[in-house]
Amino acid sequence: xxxxASFLPSALSAHKEGKTVAKDSVFLGAPLSDHLKSDxxxxxxxxxxxxxxxxxxxxxxxxxxxxxxxxAPEGKKTLRKGNVVITGASSGLGLATAxxxxxxxxxxxIMACRDFLKAEKAAKSAGxxxxxxxxxxxxLASLDSVRQFVSNLKxxxxxxxxxxxxxxxxxxxxxxxSYTADGFEMSVGVNHLGHFLLARLLLDELKESDHPSPRLxxxxxxxxxxxxxxxxVPPKANxxxxxxxxxxxxxTSGSTMIDGGKFDGAKAYKDSKVCNMLMMQxxxxxxxxxxxxxxxxLYPGCIATTGxxxxxxxxxxxxxxxxxxxxxxxxxSEEDAGKRLAQVVSDPSLTKSGVYWSxxxxxxxxxxxxxxxxxxxxxxxxxxxxxxxxxxxx
Ligand code: LMG
Ligand code: NDP
Ligand code: PMR
Numbered sequence: 097x098x099x100x101a102s103f104l105p106s107a108l109s110a111h112k113e114g115k116t117v118a119k120d121s122v123f124l125g126a127p128l129s130d131h132l133k134s135d136x137x138x139x140x141x142x143x144x145x146x147x148x149x150x151x152x153x154x155x156x157x158x159x160x161x162x163x164x165x166x167x168a169p170e171g172k173k174t175l176r177k178g179n180v181v182i183t184g185a186s187s188g189l190g191l192a193t194a195x196x197x198x199x200x201x202x203x204x205x206i207m208a209c210r211d212f213l214k215a216e217k218a219a220k221s222a223g224x225x226x227x228x229x230x231x232x233x234x235x236l237a238s239l240d241s242v243r244q245f246v247s248n249l250k251x252x253x254x255x256x257x258x259x260x261x262x263x264x265x266x267x268x269x270x271x272x273x274s275y276t277a278d279g280f281e282m283s284v285g286v287n288h289l290g291h292f293l294l295a296r297l298l299l300d301e302l303k304e305s306d307h308p309s310p311r312l313x314x315x316x317x318x319x320x321x322x323x324x325x326x327x328x329v330p331p332k333a334n335x336x337x338x339x340x341x342x343x344x345x346x347x348t349s350g351s352t353m354i355d356g357g358k359f360d361g362a363k364a365y366k367d368s369k370v371c372n373m374l375m376m377q378x379x380x381x382x383x384x385x386x387x388x389x390x391x392x393x394l395y396p397g398c399i400a401t402t403g404x405x406x407x408x409x410x411x412x413x414x415x416x417x418x419x420x421x422x423x424x425x426x427x428x429s430e431e432d433a434g435k436r437l438a439q440v441v442s443d444p445s446l447t448k449s450g451v452y453w454s455x456x457x458x459x460x461x462x463x464x465x466x467x468x469x470x471x472x473x474x475x476x477x478x479x480x481x482x483x484x485x486x487x488x489x490x
Contacts, residue, residue, distance in 0.1 A: 178307050179254050180441055181206045181298070183234060183291065184263025186215040188402030189315065191222060192434025193260065197441060198228035206254070208234035208245060208263075236263055236290030238277035239487055246297040257307035258441050259298050261291040261314040261372070266404050267361035273352040280345040280486065281352040283361065287368035288479075289345075292375060293487040299379075303387050309447050313440055314376045316393040316452060318426075320369030321467040326398075326426070333366035335475060341482045371483075373452060373466055374476040380450035381473070392446070394453040395464065396436045397428030425457075432459070 180197060184190040185207035197203040207229060209215035215231045232248060235241040249256065264287045267274070276285035295312055302310045321327040322334075335341075336355025343350025352359045354367045373393050380391040400417040408416075420427035428436070439461060440446055440453055446461065454464035469475060484490035 177202055177204045177228070178257040178442070179204050179206060180258040180260060181208050181232075181249070181256060182260040182262055183208045183236065183294070185209055186211055186218050188404060188430060189396060189399055189433050189437060190260075190262040191218050192430040193262070193437040193441070194219070194229060194434075195222045195224050196431075196434045196438035198224045200438075200442070201225070201228065203228060203442070204254075205229040206249070207231045210235040210237070210263075234294075235277075236286045236294070237282065239290070239293055240277065242290055242293045243297065246294065249298070250301065255305055255307075256298060256301035256310075257305045258311045258313065259295060259302065260437065260441060261295060261312075262437070263287070263291070264315070264365070264368070264404065266365045266407065268365070268405075268408050270359075270361040270407070273347070273359045273361075273364075275346060278486075279348075281359070281364055283364040284341075284345060284354060284368045284371065287365065288371035288375070289483055289487055291372070292483045293489070295375070295379070296484075296487075296489055299383065299387075299389075302389050309390060309444065310388070311390040311392065311441060311447075312376075312379060313437070314372045314391075314393050315437070316373040316376070316395055316470075317366075317369040318395045318398075318454075320366045320373060321395075321470055323465060323467040326424075327366075327467060331360050331363035331366070333363065333370045333469065335367055335370060335469065335479070338475075338478055338482060341479070341486070344486065370470050371479050373470045374472070374479050375483075376452070377450055377471065377473070378476040378480045381476075384449040390447050390449045392440055392449065392451050392453060394437065394440050396433040397455060398424070398426040399430055399433045400427055402430060428455075436461070 180203050182190050182194050182205060185194040185205070186209040190207070194205045194207055198205045205224075205228060207215050207219065209231060210233070212231055212233050219226075219229055219231070232245060233241070234245040265283055267283060274282045276282055276290070278285070278289075280289055291314065295314070299312075302312060318324050318326045319329070320333045322332055327333065334355055336357070338354055339356040340351035341354045343356075345354070346352055351357065353364060354371075357363075376391050376393040379389075383389060384391060398420045400420040405413055405416060417427065436453075436455055436459075446453065448463070451463050452466050453461050455461055465471075481490070
């Protein structure tokens, strides 16, 4: 409630200025998704819609950002910012990417976060230009929250140009599984199933985008790829015959692990990354030709300092960064990793679909090879179909 009171004035003043709808999303995101104050939201939403056509189109940028007014005279095009949703933008890679994109002035970054205040603080202390981002509530550990987020975004009237599925949890030290609101093992539930539903529900929005290069990006990782040294550190990713996924990914109906095995948090994370990389390719096969949307995944490098390792033992957190810096040399800073993901979001040379991007020692991007399992089209189809059932799409 406090949130609401404090965000209302700025939301309304943003309207008056006819400047941007970004503030509205700040306002919209938290209260609506928290199921608060639904009584007066329709009024706000109507106001907002009316403003989108005026406010957003009035914005100009200096470079080849998405064009709205395509009939404007050459060199004087009226351009609008691209709208990019980044999940888990309250820390680590997501925050660094949000910052990198917001600073270009060409993007309105919608930070889709489970902890609204944390995100607001993070954005402020990162010094993100406030006209170029907004925050909306999204808890990927709840399918209801995912649906609510999609509905809020649609009702905001903001066109969606790029969706980045970045959020993740990693529970390497958990001896017992934990569960999402819908009863799925947490790592696969958040990292894969929550994002799968989100991406499926937002596909129509991406299709309608008039941006020159709409994209759906799903963050992958080297640790899910057993064709690498890192992917061979035990426990290794392996989806097996997916009997655990088929049975609902919990102890009551079968197993918390996709392959039906005993719970292992580190393996669950790596399995979830395999699902992320498989889903990117399945989206590509099903929708790229028809929609022109670019579907891509990436390994941004080892960002050994992020919150991802918060649940690991202190000794690991101490040694992991120097290990990656000086021994594997796979280390990359949050800032540089953010620039890499920002490239995949907006670089005109990275429009190829179905690609898993990585970066070499000189920080040049290249198309990387996925492991056999992470590029298995049969497995991709099966993950897709089983996941559809679990998230209520089939
Ligand atoms: C699993 O264990 C747990 O079973 C699971 O529950 C879960 O927690 C999971 O991923 C999380 O871990 C992993 C365990 C097994 O690994 C460890 O516990 C080792 C932790 C090491 C972490 C990195 C820190 C290393 C510290 C080195 C010191 C750095 C200091 C730097 C200072 C620089 C100053 C200039 O892991 C293993 O069993 C390891 C075996 C991995 C096999 C990988 C495949 C072949 C490896 C070939 C070796 C190549 C050599 C590379 C150099 C390595 C140097 C350490
Ligand atoms: P962080 O922990 O810093 O960021 C993860 C983000 O996900 C946080 O903002 C977190 O929110 C959010 N999140 C977690 N659970 C939920 C949820 N239920 N709903 C919504 N958001 C949630 O880790 P990284 O930045 O390292 O990870 C980002 C991505 O990069 C992940 O996909 C990870 O797999 C990938 N990656 C990371 C590598 C690395 O070395 N760090 C290497 C390869 C890939 P909150 O701030 O509230 O906790
Ligand atoms: Mg790994 C080139 C070698 C390399 C790279 C790039 C990574 C990345 N790791 C490498 C090697 C090794 N790691 C080796 C030789 C070991 C054994 C000492 C090792 C161990 C290790 C552990 C215990 N590494 C880890 C862990 C984790 O808990 C991290 C993990 O698996 O998270 C799922 C991790 C990682 N190593 C990486 C990267 C990028 C990670 C974590 C990030 C991720 O996949 O999201």
